[in-house]
Amino acid sequence: MPASTESTASSDENGYDVIGDVHGCAAPLTDLLNRLGCHVNQSRGAYEHPTRQAIFVGDLVDRGPAQLEVLRIVKGMVDAGSAQIVMGNHEFNAVAYDTPSPDGGFLRAHTEKNTSQHQAFLDQVDGDTRTEYLDWFTTLPLWLDLGGLRVVHACWHEPSIRVVVEVLGLNRFTSRDQFARATTKGDPLYEAVEVLLKGPEIDLVGHGQQRYFDRDGNGRSRARVAWWDDDATTLRALAVMGSNFKTIDGKPYPPLPGTEVEADDQSYSYRGDVPVFYGHYWREGRPQRGVDFTDRTACVDFSAVKSGALVAYRWSGEREIDEDHYVGVG
Structure with missing residues (x-):
């Protein structure tokens, strides 16, 4: 504890x-x-x-x-x-x-x-x-x-913070109407809010890996990014994978490879x-x-x-x- x-x-x-x-x-x-x-x-x-x-x-x-x-x-x-x-x-x-x-x-x-x-x-x-x-x-x-x-x-x-300020004028919503943009995929406000409130993600399937099932049993193809690790440059270091994540056939998800990822996937590091x-x-x-x-x-x-x-x-x-x-x- x-x-x-x-x-x-x-x-x-x-x-x-x-x-x-x-x-x-x-x-x-x-x-x-x-x-x-x-x-x-x-x-x-x-x-x-x-x-x-x-x-x-x-x-x-x-x-x-x-x-x-x-x-x-x-x-x-x-x-x-x-x-x-x-x-x-x-x-x-x-x-x-x-x-x-x-x-x-x-x-x-x-x-x-x-x-x-x-x-x-x-x-x-x-x-x-x-x-x-x-x-x-x-x-x-x-x-x-x-x-x-x-x-x-x-x-x-910081880039997501700047988008929110540009769209909303400050660091918060001022009406429910603004939530429409924040829930519309592809809108810059949607992308910014996703990062700030849910964290950036990296596409595992796009990097040649299989989907996984999380602790709640939800199937996912993307993993959260370890943005707090400013030295992370590989898929293994960047992707946050829980020890209880499973493969599609119920086995423990195997370790990810230590291959370097693109600069965009490293850009969230604090x-x-x-x-x-x-x-x-x-x-x-x-x-x-x-x-x-x-x-x-x-x-x-x-x-x-x-x-x-x-x-x-x-x-x-x-x-x-x-x-x-x-x-x-x-």
Whole structure:
């Protein structure tokens, strides 16, 4: 289980506590907030820390058992100024699933797969309450650049950020109408949002490899890109392949070859000198250098909803990621 020392967890230094994907897990969230030294301000009705601010990396909803309670806690903190948040792909998908398409249907099709992924949210948050939170999701920034640190749900990518700013004028949507472009394949806004909220991908089939089945049993021909590894130049190093991925005949997916890939597939690598914090990638166990964190990047998603841990990184101004600043509860 990722964890820090008690001295780190109880620190009163100024800074930010970056919290990973919650996915409707309210009990671990309150445990983590307590461990971080937060308490409920009775006058504001929200958790707060005396000197620090929380930042959520998105994906508050879907899958977990207490999504409404999570939403109440996090929105209450954001409204009170004790937290900030960036949009996750699950918030984006929730808005698209609920928004009618100009061509009929919805911006996110109500297929069996999409509905199944979203069913827990539909069951637990309904009526006017659901509309209230969906409207809130629409306003969430796609990234935060706070000077000493940067936060994004899946991938920090300057070209994609520039596209969003050019199209939307700032780092967030201002109306549901804009989601139509963001869900239209081939539109520059669609491509940019895909990278920021879901991460870049590399075509395995196009590189002579077979399709695979992920942990949820979905067949895929593309793999996520290890954009946090600025030295990755080969297919083996760039493609993120889980140990539980299977071939079409149910066997463990074999190691990828160490062949060099095109420059375009290497172009997502983060080479900035400002630390970036992100979620999305379903990590497990204790944080490992080179996998979960590097000198300048740190994942805070450790699979809270799938028997993992809800994790925060306690940032206090450091320029390089420190493994001891992870705080986790299981």
